[in-house]
Amino acid sequence: MRLAYFTPLPPSKSGIADYNRELLPYLAKGAEIDVFVSIDREQRENQHETDFSVYNAIHFDEINAQHPYDLCIYHQGNNPYHEYIYDRAIATPGLLVLHENCLHHLIAWKTLGRDDRDGYWDEMFYGYGLQGARIAEMRAGGVGSEYQQFALPLNRRLVNRSLGIIVHNEYAASQLEGLREEIPVEVIPHHLSPKVFDLDGWDRSETRRSLGIAEDAWIIASLGFVTQSKRIPAVLTAFKKLLSIMPNAIYLIVGEDHWKWSVAPLIDEMELTDKVRITGYTTDRDFFRYLNALDVMVNLRYPTAGETSGTLIRALGAGKPVIVTNHGQFGELPDEICLKVNPGPDEEHELYARLRELAYRPTLRESLSRRAAAWARENCEIGRSAAHSLAFAEQIVEHRKSAKLPPLDTGYQIEFKDQPAIKLDRDEALKYVAGFFTKDPNATGYLQKHGQRIAETMELIPKGSGSEKLLELSSYLQMAPLIKRYGNYGEITVTNWWSGKPKQKQIGIKNSETGEDLKFKVLNLDVERDKFPFPDDHFDVALCCELIEHLTADPMHMLIELNRVLKWGGLLIVTTPNISSAFSLGKALAGNSPYVYGEYNPKSPGDRHSREYAPSEVKVALNAAGFKVTRLYTRDLWCKMDEPFLRSLDQTGVPRSLRGDNIFAVGRKMSTIFDRYPDGLYD
Helix, strand or coil, rough: CCEECCCCCCCCCCCCHHHHHHHHHHCCCCCEEEEEEHHHHHHHHCCCCCCCEEHHHHHHHHHHCCCCEEEEEEEEEECCHHHHHHHHHHHHEEEEEEECCHHHHHHHHHHHCCCHHHHHHHHHHHHHHHHHHHHHHHHHCCCCCHHHHHHHCCCCHHHCCCCCEECHHHHHHHHCCCCCCCCCCEEECCCHHHHHHHHHHCCCHHHHHHHCCCCCCCEEECCEEECHHHHHHHHHHHHHHHHHCCEEEEEEEEECEEEEEEECHHHHHHCCCCCCCCCCCCHHHHHHHHHHHHCCCCCCCCCCCCCCCHHHHHHCCCCEEEEEEHHHHHHCCCCCCCCEEECCCCHHHHHHHHHHHHHHCCCHHHHHHHHHHHHHHHHCHHHHHHHHHHHHHHHHHHHHCCCCCCCCCCCCCCCCCCCCEECCHHHHHHHHHHHCCCCCHHHHHHHHHHHHHHHHHHCCCCCCCCCEEEEEEECCHHHHHHHHHCCCEEEEEEECCCCCCCCCCEEEEECCCCCCCCEEEEEECCCCCCCCCCCCCCEEEEECCCHHHCCCCCCCHHHHHHHHEEEEEEEEEEEEEEECCCHHHHHHCCCCCCCCCCCCCCCHHHHHCCCEHHHHHHHHHHHCCCCEEEEEEECCCCCCCCCCHHHCCCCCCCHHHCCCCEEEEEECCCCCCCCCCCCCCCC
């Protein structure tokens, strides 16, 4: 089995780099592995490895083309070291090893961190729909919290693009967003570093002397990068209280300070400078020296990114008494091998009680130490972890060969995005379509009234290449001939809105000027109630022109069905009268109804407008149905108001581009997360 293996490597300051530097020699016993890194120093300092080859990731496509890999394996973390891995995993799906289920910090860094607000909006919209988009707009404006990033892990896109997923704990498996049942997930425990076994022969007293730590000191330590979620202020508070009964206690913070507020000022403020030592980043050897020297490890984590702590596994394997947060993946640990504290208002009190318990009960420390070492050395043995990973990788490769996996979600590589729009001579086009209806006075009258709106809509439609499929809802068969003539679509499906059972009939129209005879299959469809009789992801473009204002009960049913039958990245074009237009507001101020067409029609009750929309409402409806609005504007097609009235409306702050009497909206399918009954549209 030939594997392309994407991971950072030492000397980069990454736990995942250390993890894979230990694991790779064991994996290489059962596979041919090429490792792809993004930092030149990683490549230089690992180029002489005999178990695996190391290349810069920019050469992957070239190497893969010459000698294709059976599978790509992606070790994904939640920091900038993993940006290139995320991007490649999206482009070339493979086996995802998700070390942290929360990827929000990485995605925020690669979008908002580069002032790409639109990119962040897209990711939040893809993952969480309308609500995610609203949160994205707030966070882009500087309103948000660190906790939001943990609560919204933003892993849906990467999960959906994977052939299989490895996580290190059950909690992480439960946090995979939008996981399709066809994607296999395997929980493989985080391995125990083989270097831990070397500690069995180390002299603890000598280690302490080399670190400048008194032999009789009682050492509490937190290991790894310092972040807000590691609850260091709570540990400091409990530690300060402990000093009243354990004056020989020392607290070591072993790791680089990545907390944006830094813990050093807090230590000074609490007058703990003489009792707390911050080491900063340590080499691997120094890490194990501190691990050997400590008495108790405090490994709190809240909120959690779903990671299994490699430092925690090392501490357990070294037989160190450990205190963890009773939440998420840490709550899965057997109660026999560690002590736990609950997150919440009593966290500091519980932590102090656990520390005091360990300080006064040497037999408890000894029993925890013995059981922790036995558990970690049996369940996290590195050879077993490597064999498990290889077996799962082989399973994914076999599934690909036998086509057991479904087609991949192509949502990230949006189709039909950059096609040029249809270009036409409006007068010529309208004259052409009028030739089909010379004997139909109603159709002729409609064309005279709506001709410019029809032409405007046509110019929003991308020109096809001969294979694309288009759906037109509630067709009067006036746009369909134009699309056939100018659009170059391989399939044009038209429907007629009605309240009976779905049924199809063929309608023919003949152009009296050209002699052209066209036939269209027209499907009678209740768009507010029926499931559309089309497969998922079928159409490239859908038109919903002058229809939504007629619906009486459930427009979101129609929009969500349109989302279902459109391909990822497909376009929905909506046109409808604008109830907040200058024309409608002028009518209202004159004491009349603002509706363009609100009159009852006894002969055809469905013709009147049930509800007319403002542009902002159209945007909400489209967003709620999973469409990103890429264009939203209005045109004056019925009546243009005078300049003094328009100037008075300018004072409201609404741009004139949204004061025309007809709305034109273009939405692109970019999410399948729906707000079924959005506020403002439904009671």
